[in-house]
Amino acid sequence: MIKTVDLQKSFGSLRVLNGITNEVKDGEVVCVIGPSGSGKSTFLRCLNLLEIPDGGQIYFDGVEITDRKKVDINQIRAEMGMVFQRFNLFPHMNVVDNICLAPLKVRKCSREEAEARAYDLLQKVGLKEKALSYPDTLSGGQQQRVAIARALAMQPKVMLFDEPTSALDPEMIKEVLDVMKALAKDGLTMVVVTHEMGFAREVADRVMFMDEGLIIEENTPEQLFNNPQNERTKLFLSKIL
Amino acid sequence: MGYKWDLSVIVRFLPVLLQGAALTIQLTCIAVGMGILIGTFVGIGRVSKNKLIFTLSSIYVTFIRGTPMLVQLYLVYFGLPAYFGTIPPLMAAIITLSVNSGAYVAEIVRAGIQSIDRGQLEAARSLGMTYPQAMRYVLIPQTFKRIVPPLGNEFIALLKDSSIVSVIALEELVRKGSMIAGRTFRAFEIWTAVALLFLFMTLPITQLVNYAERRLKQND
Numbered sequence: 001m002i003k004t005v006d007l008q009k010s011f012g013s014l015r016v017l018n019g020i021t022n023e024v025k026d027g028e029v030v031c032v033i034g035p036s037g038s039g040k041s042t043f044l045r046c047l048n049l050l051e052i053p054d055g056g057q058i059y060f061d062g063v064e065i066t067d068r069k070k071v072d073i074n075q076i077r078a079e080m081g082m083v084f085q086r087f088n089l090f091p092h093m094n095v096v097d098n099i100c101l102a103p104l105k106v107r108k109c110s111r112e113e114a115e116a117r118a119y120d121l122l123q124k125v126g127l128k129e130k131a132l133s134y135p136d137t138l139s140g141g142q143q144q145r146v147a148i149a150r151a152l153a154m155q156p157k158v159m160l161f162d163e164p165t166s167a168l169d170p171e172m173i174k175e176v177l178d179v180m181k182a183l184a185k186d187g188l189t190m191v192v193v194t195h196e197m198g199f200a201r202e203v204a205d206r207v208m209f210m211d212e213g214l215i216i217e218e219n220t221p222e223q224l225f226n227n228p229q230n231e232r233t234k235l236f237l238s239k240i241l
Numbered sequence: 242m243g244y245k246w247d248l249s250v251i252v253r254f255l256p257v258l259l260q261g262a263a264l265t266i267q268l269t270c271i272a273v274g275m276g277i278l279i280g281t282f283v284g285i286g287r288v289s290k291n292k293l294i295f296t297l298s299s300i301y302v303t304f305i306r307g308t309p310m311l312v313q314l315y316l317v318y319f320g321l322p323a324y325f326g327t328i329p330p331l332m333a334a335i336i337t338l339s340v341n342s343g344a345y346v347a348e349i350v351r352a353g354i355q356s357i358d359r360g361q362l363e364a365a366r367s368l369g370m371t372y373p374q375a376m377r378y379v380l381i382p383q384t385f386k387r388i389v390p391p392l393g394n395e396f397i398a399l400l401k402d403s404s405i406v407s408v409i410a411l412e413e414l415v416r417k418g419s420m421i422a423g424r425t426f427r428a429f430e431i432w433t434a435v436a437l438l439f440l441f442m443t444l445p446i447t448q449l450v451n452y453a454e455r456r457l458k459q460n461d
Contacts, residue, residue: 050363078369088364092382101378102368147364154368 001026001061001158001189002047008055009042009213016042018213019056024158024191029184031200031221032193034210035236040193043210044160047191048080049073061157078106081151081159085166087143089135089150095122096131099150107154114153121149125179141172145179158189165196197241201225209233250427251434258431261417262438268413269400272338273346276399277392279339280346285376287351298347305344311405313337318409334406342399349391353384386457393450397443414438 009017099118125145286298318333365375407416418435
């Protein structure tokens with residue numbers, strides 16, 4: 001579904017991605033782990049072109065999206081949901097309007113249709129009673145669940161999660177992970193940058209370990225966590241497990 | 242120290258001064274209104290990635306902020322007729338004040354947009370919104386709240402600076418004061434009255450700005 005070939009990205013003189021070649025298959029849940037500064041967030045942000053890669057190609061459903069002349073990036077982004085570490089809900093709108101905005105303006109849905117789906121999604125993330133609340137009245141965990149619903153409202157083909165629980169208080173992490181687990185169970189294609197090894201172990205079809213802008217090792221969670229092959233993977237896992 | 246105050250002069254000419262004050266307020270309101278219109282577009286231009294738009298709006302803002310409003314007024318009133326024929330003083334005043342205010346409002350709008358967390362734009366774009374859509378539905382509505390206090394200050398500044406148009410014989414408050422003072426030789430009384438009238442106009446706005454700032458702080 002998303003294929004990257006020799007993806008490269010630098011910020012100034014700092015090389016963040018050193019040539020990433022990978023493919024995320026339809027229905028697959030891929031967790032990306034690695035030390036901070038390893039380039040995993042940048043990799044994820046390149047996938048929907050929030051960061052423009054310096055080199056290499058990205059193919060989405062077989063179409064090269066790094067060829068800016070051929071594709072409308074807004075159309076591509078509409079098919080890829082993204083969830084951010086800091087939620088990034090729109091503070092001037094209530095929960096339902098947050099969820100409905102993109103379907104209304106990008107998909108040109110009718111208000112009835114958009115709202116009906118918004119309430120369905122809120123039910124799914126367990127926040128129907130917060131529909132008319134404003135983001136700043138919600139806890140971090142609730143805000144992140146709304147953010148997930150907002151991304152899902154576009155009915156994306158794939159969801160990108162950029163450390164979705166890293167800004168949460170410990171007691172709120174579970175409610176967000178539970179929602180993500182349910183999505184994985186429904187067969188949604190997901191790429192998740194995370195420090196939650198328990199989640200990766202339980203939910204991922206494949207875990208990618210990144211360091212210094214490269215995929216060092218990738219495997220099923222059982223193999224990668226129990227039987228890492230690369231020294232750097234072993235070192236990283238020994239520090240966090 | 243033998244000067245004797247004659248308050249009757251103020252009483253007698255107060256209606257005339259109030260006429261002047263009315264024109265001052267009208268000029269300021271029109272100019273700030275136009276300024277907000279111009280400033281919103283130019284302010285958005287100042288955060289644009291489009292080089293041409295950015296450069297043009299930057300030149301405008303730099304030129305206006307870097308030159309005296311008096312010179313701008315002369316340029317419009319005495320300069321432009323070279324191309325456009327005579328411009329009536331009122332028109333020249335409105336053009337100058339609006340264009341001037343537009344540049345300052347543009348900087349307020351630019352600062353407002355840039356004060357919004359970058360994640361807001363990213364979230365909007367990640368949902369497939371175009372840059373103009375993200376601006377219109379996500380960023381600009383959030384800047385409104387933040388730019389109310391500085392806009393109030395701009396209004397006060399312009400209300401005072403509008404007195405410059407007295408030099409092209411527009412009979413706003415300062416011009417009226419000058420005429421009466423010249424006629425009555427009661428400069429101290431008249432200019433005191435003019436100063437107080439300005440104060441009466443700016444004070445409520447200052448209060449309003451303070452109130453708005455307090456309200457916004459509570460909401461953040």
